[in-house]
Amino acid sequence: MAVSALISGYLALGSALSSANVLTELSGNGYARQAVACTYDPVTGTIYISAATFGPDVTANWLAAAFVALFDAGTGGNLIFSFGITGVSVLVGQSFTVPAASVQLSGIGRGLFVAGGVIPPGTALGTVTDQLAPSLSGGTATTGPTALALSAALVLSAQTLVFISPYVASLTIDWANGTNQNITLTGNVTAYNVPLNGLPGTRYRMTFIQDGTGGRTLGGINAIFKHVGGPLTLSTAPNAIDVVEYYYDGTTYWGDVVSKSMG
Secondary structure, three states: OOOEEEEEEEEEEEEOOOOOOOEEEOOOOOOOEEEEEEEEEOOOEEEEOOOOEEOOOOOOOOEEEEEEEEOOOOOOOOEEEEEEEEEEEOOOOOOOEEOOOOOEEHHHHOOOOOOOOOOOOOOOOOEEOOOOOOOOOOEOOOOOOOEEEOOOOEOEEEEEEEEEOOOOOOEEEEHHHHHEEEEEEOOEEEEOOOOOOOOHHHHEEEEEEEOOOOOOOOOOOOOOOOEEOOOOOOOOOOEEEEEEEEEOOOOEEEEEEEEEEOO
């Protein structure tokens, strides 16, 4: 089964970057990498990086930061990408913020998300674009396209492109298993519960497949789901397939049946 590599990570600030993509990272005086979520939109093939604020617990003035970088660990780890910014000096009591969704990685649908989950050093991953450069608290990011490359071999957690969800009568989808999931109904779903690990701004796909008997129904739909045309009603013919696409806004899963196969 094909697999896809996923990332989350830690933003870092650096004063220099070598030709081998080794970052001279800031250190001491209250500096620490900041954890960020990396949300992947499979429709556009873009990863959006969440906000990160460095400081204000600065005990002594930091060296001027000339690069923002993403690592796969809070300390050490592998450099995933970096891009230059106009030198930013963070002084005692100050902070530096990279706003939510200002850093976007695009063109990586066939690069970073690769089978096997291992990317060799020097692999071109795509482009980086700063959408909100003026708001980077004194720094202007270099706008894309900027080639991305790794400083070392990066091993990423693997996830199936299509996760096969086992049938249970009380269904709780866990999106950590994949944004595209299938379930073959061998019985009725009596409770369609609030999903786990949903990321706001993400699109998901759920495919409901009737078994060879058919007649399986979907009930107990939680109010977090809103489907076009009212409560979701599945096709019930043997081997029928209903494909439902969702957009999660942080409060509601807005769903639409995009494909029906009557078996």
